[in-house]
Amino acid sequence: MGTRGRVLLADIERMLRACAPGAVLQPGKHKIRIQWGGRTFPNLPKGENGKRPGRAEIELGHVRDFATFFGIMESAKQHLEILR
Amino acid sequence: MGNFPLIYGFRELVAGAGFVAGVTVSGRALVKQEEDGWWVYGVEPGGIAERGDNEQEAYLNFKQSLREVLADSAVLNSSFQSFRADVEDLGRQRNEVWAAEWEIAREALRTGELKPEGAFAELPRETGAVLTGISALELPKPTAEDNAVETTLLAAA
Numbered sequence A: 001m002g003t004r005g006r007v008l009l010a011d012i013e014r015m016l017r018a019c020a021p022g023a024v025l026q027p028g029k030h031k032i033r034i035q036w037g038g039r040t041f042p043n044l045p046k047g048e049n050g051k052r053p054g055r056a057e058i059e060l061g062h063v064r065d066f067a068t069f070f071g072i073m074e075s076a077k078q079h080l081e082i083l084r
Numbered sequence B: 001m002g003n004f005p006l007i008y009g010f011r012e013l014v015a016g017a018g019f020v021a022g023v024t025v026s027g028r029a030l031v032k033q034e035e036d037g038w039w040v041y042g043v044e045p046g047g048i049a050e051r052g053d054n055e056q057e058a059y060l061n062f063k064q065s066l067r068e069v070l071a072d073s074a075v076l077n078s079s080f081q082s083f084r085a086d087v088e089d090l091g092r093q094r095n096e097v098w099a100a101e102w103e104i105a106r107e108a109l110r111t112g113e114l115k116p117e118g119a120f121a122e123l124p125r126e127t128g129a130v131l132t133g134i135s136a137l138e139l140p141k142p143t144a145e146d147n148a149v150e151t152t153l154l155a156a157a
Helices: A009-019 A060-069 A073-079 B055-076 B080-092 B096-111
Strands: A006-008 A024-027 A031-036 A039-045 A057-059 B004-016 B019-034 B037-044 B049-052 B133-138 B151-156
Touching: A006 A009, A006 A060, A009 A057, A009 A073, A031 B055, A039 A057, A039 A060, A039 B055, A039 B080, A057 A060, A060 A073, A060 B037, A060 B049, A060 B096, B004 B055, B004 B080, B004 B096, B019 B055, B019 B080, B019 B096, B037 B055, B037 B096, B049 B055, B055 B080, B080 B133, B096 B151
Parallel strands: none
Antiparallel strands: A006 A057, A024 A031, A031 A039, B004 B019, B004 B151, B019 B037, B019 B133, B037 B049
């Protein structure tokens, strides 16, 4: 769990393994791309505290955005309490 | 204020490996007030969202993120052709959930049920069809004329 209104990148990766198996995270210069199901989500931030592996924190709106983008919101809610 | 339906557009110069491209972005976005502030969610292109303490700040952050996505594409692609294919593909990506909410918000603005406040209250309104997408044109000899500064920001009604 991240700080209020934020989600740890490690928790997002865990959720993606369950809800979007095979999703690939590709770090760019500014953002992380998520590729899954033939679609590309280009704008996952690297997050605050991003230099500590797995401890980067992502604002909830970005999680909402990619969960709706990939159509995995219901599954994501099962894995990320903050979305409920 | 309820959800607000935006139409936006801008041009950007993007440099990559051995190329300079003029990129035109035309999109739809949904403005929502969430518990942690104002968010602008991309409808088309989808997959881009940003937060702000007010609507205007959220939109400026959203636009900056779009620029960074274009810059990332220029790094990830080693030729103009692959860059163009990549950004055009990104421009076609749609968030269906936000698209449905955008249509509801547009209808609410059209009927007067939604009364805009704040920064977007005075935006000109577009009542017709909305064309969206990202296009890229290679500029073999860029000139000062290619520095586009005009932007479009409209309310969909």
